[in-house]
Amino acid sequence: MRIMKIKVLLFARLREIVGSEMVELHRNEIFTVRDVWDTLQAEFPQVEGFGKSLLFSLNQEFADLNTRIEDGDELAIFPPVSGGDN
Amino acid sequence: MRPYHQNETGDVYQIVQDAIQLDKLARQVSQPEDGAIVTFAGIVRNNTQGRRTLYLEYEGYETMALRKMSEIGATIKQKWAVNQVGIVHRLGRLEIGETSVGIVITSAHRRIAFEACHFAIDTLKKIVPIWKKEFFEDGEVWIEGDFTQLPTS
Numbered sequence: 001m002r003i004m005k006i007k008v009l010l011f012a013r014l015r016e017i018v019g020s021e022m023v024e025l026h027r028n029e030i031f032t033v034r035d036v037w038d039t040l041q042a043e044f045p046q047v048e049g050f051g052k053s054l055l056f057s058l059n060q061e062f063a064d065l066n067t068r069i070e071d072g073d074e075l076a077i078f079p080p081v082s083g084g085d086n
Numbered sequence: 087m088r089p090y091h092q093n094e095t096g097d098v099y100q101i102v103q104d105a106i107q108l109d110k111l112a113r114q115v116s117q118p119e120d121g122a123i124v125t126f127a128g129i130v131r132n133n134t135q136g137r138r139t140l141y142l143e144y145e146g147y148e149t150m151a152l153r154k155m156s157e158i159g160a161t162i163k164q165k166w167a168v169n170q171v172g173i174v175h176r177l178g179r180l181e182i183g184e185t186s187v188g189i190v191i192t193s194a195h196r197r198i199a200f201e202a203c204h205f206a207i208d209t210l211k212k213i214v215p216i217w218k219k220e221f222f223e224d225g226e227v228w229i230e231g232d233f234t235q236l237p238t239s
Contacts, residue, residue: 011147012217013228053230057215060150076147076215080231083144083151083175083216084128084187084207 004030004071008040011078014054018044033058034065036075055080088114090174095163098172098190099155101148106174108188115170115190122196124203128187130180140221144177144186147215151175154214158206162191165205166198173206175216186218 008023015021018040025039033056041048056063057076069075089110090098098115112123130142159171172190180186189206193199211231218229 009147011215012145012219013230015145055215057147057150060147060153062213076150078147078215079217079228081212081215082218082229082231083146083214084211 002071003028004069006030006036006069006071007074008036009074009076011076013079014047014050014077017046017050030069032065032069033063033067033075036069037065037077040077053079090114090172093156096170097156097159097163098170098174099152099159100174101146101151102174102176103178104176106176106185106188108174108185108190111172111174111188112190112192115172116192117169119194120169120192121194122192122199124191124196124199126187126189126203126207127185128207130182130184130186132182134220137222139182140223141182142180142186142221143219144175144180145217145219146175146177148177151214151216155210158209158213161209162202162206166193166202168193168198168202171202171206173210175210175214177216 003026006025010018010021055078058067059074090100092098108125108127112125116123133139155173162171169192174188176186189203191199191203220227220229
């Protein structure tokens, strides 16, 4: 069975909760962003409850839970953005 | 002296770690055709709802942030007859009074430059992946955007 390698970047409060800015997943049976998020929640239970207010991007474009993932993709998960002025 | 990098269309989209020089950015992108230069500076304020802020830290997903900043510029140039767009965001620790984001819009006439600049900062705050953490005397908190204003693409 083919093992996919997915790089997951984490930012801001999510990065702090997980304790790492990057997690690499090596899995089969990963087809969508939702599969990655489920895997991450299984490995890092502390992120549960965070999921309703997160944004996802795939290869630097906004994605959603149903977006399909290919081997080698760069997925990022982060809170709603707050840059710019105050 | 050209402190900022202009792309092939003369626009600037940049993330920096040191002080933003908005006057230099404006001078760099301005041209003889311009009748108006509108600039916006986002500044670190000394309080949030009366609670005294010591400093802020900005964190960004730099590759995506740059991509989204140039998308904002491309949208502006489609919607309005602006001449140049400059958007520079600073990351790292910023002290009270320092500039976190600088925007310059140049055009032949003032109205569209004002409108485009307003659009630029409002859109930046929704779709450019940069976050800030506010440090108080007795704690720290991530400032998170409004999730109901979800970007669609």
